[in-house]
Amino acid sequence: MITDDLLSALPPGRLVTDPDQVAAYCHDEHSYVTPGRPLAVVVAHEREDVVAALRWASANKVAVIPRGGGTGIVGGTAPVDGCLVVSLARMTAIRELNPEDEIAVVEPGVLNADLDRAAREHGLMYAPDPSSYETCTIGGNIATNAGGLRCVKYGVTRESVLGLEAVLADGSVLRTGRRTLKGVVGYDLTALMIGSEGTLGVVTEATLRLRPAPRKPPVTVAAEFPTVRRAAEAVWAIVRSGAGPSLLELMDRATLEALDRWRNIGLEAGTAAMLLCQADGADAKDAADEMARCCHAAGAALVAVSEDEEEAAQLLAVRRAAFNAISRLGSCLIEDVCVPRSKLPEMFDSVAEIAARHGLPVPTVAHAGDGNLHPVFVFDRELPEIPAEVWAAADEVFRAALALGGTLTGEHGVGTLKRHWLGAELGAESLAAHLAIKRALDPLGILNPGKAI
Numbered sequence: 001m002i003t004d005d006l007l008s009a010l011p012p013g014r015l016v017t018d019p020d021q022v023a024a025y026c027h028d029e030h031s032y033v034t035p036g037r038p039l040a041v042v043v044a045h046e047r048e049d050v051v052a053a054l055r056w057a058s059a060n061k062v063a064v065i066p067r068g069g070g071t072g073i074v075g076g077t078a079p080v081d082g083c084l085v086v087s088l089a090r091m092t093a094i095r096e097l098n099p100e101d102e103i104a105v106v107e108p109g110v111l112n113a114d115l116d117r118a119a120r121e122h123g124l125m126y127a128p129d130p131s132s133y134e135t136c137t138i139g140g141n142i143a144t145n146a147g148g149l150r151c152v153k154y155g156v157t158r159e160s161v162l163g164l165e166a167v168l169a170d171g172s173v174l175r176t177g178r179r180t181l182k183g184v185v186g187y188d189l190t191a192l193m194i195g196s197e198g199t200l201g202v203v204t205e206a207t208l209r210l211r212p213a214p215r216k217p218p219v220t221v222a223a224e225f226p227t228v229r230r231a232a233e234a235v236w237a238i239v240r241s242g243a244g245p246s247l248l249e250l251m252d253r254a255t256l257e258a259l260d261r262w263r264n265i266g267l268e269a270g271t272a273a274m275l276l277c278q279a280d281g282a283d284a285k286d287a288a289d290e291m292a293r294c295c296h297a298a299g300a301a302l303v304a305v306s307e308d309e310e311e312a313a314q315l316l317a318v319r320r321a322a323f324n325a326i327s328r329l330g331s332c333l334i335e336d337v338c339v340p341r342s343k344l345p346e347m348f349d350s351v352a353e354i355a356a357r358h359g360l361p362v363p364t365v366a367h368a369g370d371g372n373l374h375p376v377f378v379f380d381r382e383l384p385e386i387p388a389e390v391w392a393a394a395d396e397v398f399r400a401a402l403a404l405g406g407t408l409t410g411e412h413g414v415g416t417l418k419r420h421w422l423g424a425e426l427g428a429e430s431l432a433a434h435l436a437i438k439r440a441l442d443p444l445g446i447l448n449p450g451k452a453i
């Protein structure tokens, strides 16, 4: 069998070929991309397993699909026929947690929330916090440059990665970056790897920046608005006020209704949108008061400021449950456009207008402080694939975001699903540069083919 060489290059139990077991590695959260049939799965326990897998794959010109927690929603881990899936989910060691330098060195399968919990034992935190933080891995976060609720203050994954170890397509091991906060020697290969969606190398270790965890509980502002536009205007005003929110999230009426139906959140009849804002740090109370003032000035019907930690946790839990609530309504295409923050009101108007014209429910949640909207196109669960009218509406949303100076994806990545629109954002020259980089690092084109670029 073609995999015999690989089997002998790996310690026992690390190559899975049984079709039923292999099937467990074929789906991510996006079930609309029909997966191909992998030849086998390497369940890596250490870097050398990944090296052996990639050497073998190069020698046999077999495609390799790196896989972390499988929580991606753009078909980034979808296998192609005859490929080798390399799962990093068992590489879960936190090799170093250094409170003096506020650094962690971790394997790629460490869950985001596990790293944060470990850091908090030292009074530190790992700042990027995707809503999937209990199930997504650091390797997957790096490959997608994941964002999250706290990113409005602390930046996305990119701002927390100092250095990487990655196995390249030919099995050689590349080390990028450093342990220092600053450094400009050489090209920034760490940045190149971040967000490359497994197309340039397989991340096997990351040196990450930790931050001091806020000493006091954050102060939370919850504001209800009679229109989404007013809530979006409040976001822009908060950003410009210099209050420095540590969290700034917006949920529209359709999202709140889905949450209310599921969890009974006591939704008022006149509420069209809710804004959740938080401030942490020494001046949190003053910052929260400033954010509350911005909400009042933008026309909020109700503004509540709270220093109660339990209440803040409940509000955040509601926000984190938003996608689960929406997914009870039907099948979902979760979109991810991002616009300059001054354009948020216009982008919300565009989404509403496009949804109404196509007669589609499109509940929208936003990491509003980053200008990042998640319009969720809901459609009949019985349909086997995303219907054409949903794609037509999504296409209009993408083009509206681009016209406002925005981007197709703020944090989820391009994966399989958005390659069609890549040229519209990147342009011919940029696309050519992308392909030249890909050819230089992966001349056989075996790393995650058909994804990202």
Ligand SMILES: Cc1cc2nc3c(=O)[nH]c(=O)nc-3n(C[C@H](O)[C@H](O)[C@H](O)COP(=O)(O)OP(=O)(O)OC[C@H]3O[C@@H](n4cnc5c(N)ncnc54)[C@H](O)[C@@H]3O)c2cc1C
Residues within 6 Å of the ligand: 028, 029, 065, 066, 067, 068, 069, 070, 071, 072, 073, 076, 077, 088, 108, 129, 130, 131, 132, 135, 136, 137, 138, 139, 140, 141, 142, 143, 144, 145, 146, 147, 148, 149, 197, 198, 199, 201, 202, 203, 204, 323, 411, 412, 448, 451
């Ligand atoms: C309920 C829900 C909420 C979500 N909320 C957010 C959110 O708030 N913010 C956000 O950014 N995303 C969010 N996501 C999307 C998803 O969780 C992120 O994209 C996450 O970073 C994926 O991590 P993973 O470990 O699951 O990676 P996977 O899904 O396994 O893989 C994602 C991509 O990374 C590549 N990859 C994985 N590991 C490696 C590695 N070690 N080396 C090289 N390439 C690798 C894969 O090939 C694939 O292209 C959410 C998803 C769900 C289901």
